[in-house]
Amino acid sequence: MGKIYCTECGAELDESVKFCSSCGASLESNEVTHNQNNDFIQSFEIIPIIVYLIVSIAGVYILKSLYLIYPHIIIFITLSAMIIGFLSHNEIKFVMIYSLIAGVIFGFIMEFIIQDGTGLSGVMGAILLTMLGSFIGHLIKIKLNY
Numbered sequence: 001m002g003k004i005y006c007t008e009c010g011a012e013l014d015e016s017v018k019f020c021s022s023c024g025a026s027l028e029s030n031e032v033t034h035n036q037n038n039d040f041i042q043s044f045e046i047i048p049i050i051v052y053l054i055v056s057i058a059g060v061y062i063l064k065s066l067y068l069i070y071p072h073i074i075i076f077i078t079l080s081a082m083i084i085g086f087l088s089h090n091e092i093k094f095v096m097i098y099s100l101i102a103g104v105i106f107g108f109i110m111e112f113i114i115q116d117g118t119g120l121s122g123v124m125g126a127i128l129l130t131m132l133g134s135f136i137g138h139l140i141k142i143k144l145n146y
Helices: 047-065 072-087 092-113 120-144
Strands: 003-006 012-014
Touching: 047 072, 047 092, 072 092, 072 120, 092 120
Parallel strands: none
Antiparallel strands: 003 012
């Protein structure tokens, strides 16, 4: 018996099932991919990353202008990173790669906006918060069956 992959969450399933056991999505023949080699380049989504970067950079700039630095920025980064997990149509491993890319970009941009001298530790913090928020956003999307 062959294996198929859910197009909603990427879970590996038997061909005979009608619904995904992970997310509950309908597995009609036109909704399932038989391609086991889901290439990162083919499935790369830039929109969630761009939306996250715009929202988070604008938000942090506004928070800084209001003199609301910590912990407001930490909470804001995590919440805005949920955009990546919620908007992405790929499985969780791709969401984590997207959030890693976005976290690195955001971390270095933050060094220019806030200029608080945190250096690499600030960049690493941005990466971790972005990955955490993306993971939470992806879990919420799965739970809502969106």
